[in-house]
Structures are given as C-alpha cells and as structure tokens.
Amino acid sequence: MRSFRAVVIVGLLLGAATPMHAHEVRCDGTLLELAVVEExxxxxxxxxxxxxxEAKASSKNDALNELNRRLGTVRRKISGLAMGGLIVSAPRTYTVGSTTATQQRHQATSSITGEVSRSNYDPLIQQAGRLPGVSLQGMTSLSSTDGARSLQQQLLERALATGRRQAESTQQLLGLRQLRLIRIDQRSGGGALRMSALSRKERSFDPAEAPKPRQSIRLNLDYCLN
Structure with missing residues (x-):
C-alpha cells in the first residue's frame, strides 16, 4: 500500500510582462509561482x-588480531543471511583510556554493510545482536527498482495535477480566462528511517512494521494567467 502527502506554496506576481530566466519565456499577464511537494x-x-x-586489546597488534577473528565469525554467521556479498571497510585503530603507556588500550574498528531479504530481516537482527563486538547500526528499507520507478511516476503525476488544480482555482478567483504552464523545475529525494519496530511476538522483529521506503518530489511550476 502506498501513502501520499502534498504541500503547495503559492506566489503571485501581478502586472505586465514578466521575463522568465530559462529560455526567455515571457508572461504578458499574471505570473503564478507554485511549489508543490508530494511524498x-x-x-x-x-x-x-x-x-x-570493534575489538580492544593492550596492543594495536592484538586489537587487530581480535578484530580479524571477530570478522571471521561475522562472515560465517551473517554471509548466509545476506543477499550478495558483504562490504567491509578497512579497519581503523586508535588509543583509548589513560594517557600513560602502561594503562593505554588500543581499539580497532570496522564497518560491515549488506542487504537482506524480508524473510531474513529478523534472523539477521537476532544473529548480529548476539555476536561479540558487533553492534547493529540500522536497517534501511529499500524498494525494488520497479517499485521506486512506479512511485516516482505517481508522485510526478500527482504533483502536476495538484499544481494544475491550484492554478485553475487562482485563475477563477482572479476572473481570468487563459492558463498556460511555462516552466517546470523538478527535484526528487528519497530515504527511509533507520529503525526497526518490535513486533507483537515480543521476541522477534517484523519487517512489516519497519518504516517503508520513502520518496519525495518537489515541482516548481510557473503559470501565466491572462
């Protein structure tokens, strides 16, 4: 199921000929500027x-060795759940704790990203949450290529229709007869909250309760009213 939200910002320039920047389009009447946002x-x-x-040890070498060992565990436990391969960043090492050499600890860290199917959503959360030195930083909802393209097309159609309705309403209020769309400026965005919701089963996480992939589109529309 898809959900939508629209926002419209209106501006009017009343008077005679108003030049437009893109291709020098002119409006010999009232210029109506609309900003329509559809989500x-x-x-x-x-x-x-x-x-x-991450891994900590009394020396940098030991910290890296422990990080390598934990990375091997992650590969064995997580690779079977992931779609495709894992992306592993190069490790970073730094000193933590006291400034005295005898009390200093060394930490090595790395990050791992990948994709998982809906059916392996909860198994990955449960598995990753139980591995030593591993913390889950987030799960981002993704749509299929066709789904994203379909939603983008729907948002564009809705934004154009919303802009047209607003322009026609303004035209009627001003008692004008002609309406012409003279400029379209489109900007798009997308994303999803990096969150997971605890399901009613209490011991597992339900992919249906995770935030859905979100897209937005902003159209700046200029209408010439006469």
Missing amino acids: GTSHTDRFQFALRL
Missing part, C-alpha cells in the same frame, strides 16, 4: 543493514 511510501522489497565491528 509517498512504497512496498519494502529488502533491507540494507549496517554493522559496527
């Missing part, structure tokens, strides 16, 4: 997960 969500096809991996 919507689509069906979740899969999820992108992000894991943080």
Whole structure:
C-alpha cells in the first residue's frame, strides 16, 4: 500500500510582462509561482543493514588480531543471511583510556554493510545482536527498482495535477480566462528511517512494521494567467 502527502506554496506576481530566466519565456499577464511537494511510501522489497565491528586489546597488534577473528565469525554467521556479498571497510585503530603507556588500550574498528531479504530481516537482527563486538547500526528499507520507478511516476503525476488544480482555482478567483504552464523545475529525494519496530511476538522483529521506503518530489511550476 502506498501513502501520499502534498504541500503547495503559492506566489503571485501581478502586472505586465514578466521575463522568465530559462529560455526567455515571457508572461504578458499574471505570473503564478507554485511549489508543490508530494511524498509517498512504497512496498519494502529488502533491507540494507549496517554493522559496527570493534575489538580492544593492550596492543594495536592484538586489537587487530581480535578484530580479524571477530570478522571471521561475522562472515560465517551473517554471509548466509545476506543477499550478495558483504562490504567491509578497512579497519581503523586508535588509543583509548589513560594517557600513560602502561594503562593505554588500543581499539580497532570496522564497518560491515549488506542487504537482506524480508524473510531474513529478523534472523539477521537476532544473529548480529548476539555476536561479540558487533553492534547493529540500522536497517534501511529499500524498494525494488520497479517499485521506486512506479512511485516516482505517481508522485510526478500527482504533483502536476495538484499544481494544475491550484492554478485553475487562482485563475477563477482572479476572473481570468487563459492558463498556460511555462516552466517546470523538478527535484526528487528519497530515504527511509533507520529503525526497526518490535513486533507483537515480543521476541522477534517484523519487517512489516519497519518504516517503508520513502520518496519525495518537489515541482516548481510557473503559470501565466491572462
């Protein structure tokens, strides 16, 4: 199921000939400037997960060795759940704790990202949450390519229709007869909250309760009214 939200911002320039910047289009009448924002969500096809991996030791070498060991565990436990391969960043090492050399600790960290299907959504959360040195940084809902394209098309159609209705309403209020769309400026965006919701089963996470993939489109529309 898809949900939508629309926002319209209106501006009027009354008077004679008003030049437009793009291709020098002129409006010999009233220039109506509209900013229409449409937002919507689509069906979740899969999820992108992000894991943080860390290890601490008394020396940098030991910290890296422990990080390598934990990375091997993650690969064995998580690779079978992921769609495709894992993306592992190069490790970072730094010193933590006291400034005295004898009390200093060394930490090594890395990040792991990948994609998981809806059916492996909860298994990955449960598995990653139980591995030593691993913390789940977030799950991002993703739509299929066709789903994203379909939603984008729907948002565009809705934004154009919303702008047209607002322009026609303004035209009637001003007692004008002619209406002409002379400029379209489109901007798009997308994203999803990096959150998970605890399901009613109490011991598992339900992909149906996760935030859905979200897209938005903003159209700046200029109408010439006569």
